[in-house]
Amino acid sequence: MAKRAAAKSRNYWLFKSEPSAFSIDDLAAEKTKTTFWDGVRNYQARNMLRDEVKLGDRVFLYHSNADPMAIVGLCEVVREGYPDHTAFDPANKHYDEKSNPENPTWFMVDIKLVAKFDEPVTRDQLKDEPQLADMMLLRRGSRLSIQPVTLNEYQTVLKMAGLKANI
């Protein structure tokens, strides 16, 4: 009688961006509240975008090199990994001659804004929260721009943002 079909497990991530390059307000201004997450040029991050970030996964948006540095909102993955075409365009800032459409090096996903936090959850707040002691974002020297987030970290941050933990 037990249901054997395991519920598809959703995964949780954190994407970093410098708001001067792309901010949550830029995303909110998009008509569809959707953007492709281009420009990731790190192999470890690439592997996650290509292989692990799945439709329906939740994504925190984090503003680095910002005032304040903070998690500023929540997004949902609406398209899974596909080639990052900005790598093919010599005029693009993220152009990479090693990548081409026949054999792409770099990948991206599409994310859609679910909620911009009324109040950003600042880095200082994150550091003060014992539940987040092991969070990758807070480890010194952690420069990965795509990071996995645990379920507990996800729920803790949502709570800090004043949102229900099951959104």
Add this chain to the structure above:
DNA sequence: GCCAACGTTGGC
């Protein structure tokens, strides 16, 4: 502005 921590590059 400083600098630690990384990742990448290239000489050997």
Add this chain to the structure above:
DNA sequence: GCCAACGTTGGC
């Protein structure tokens, strides 16, 4: 394959 030099990230 090693490793020094260099460039970048990103918090402080």
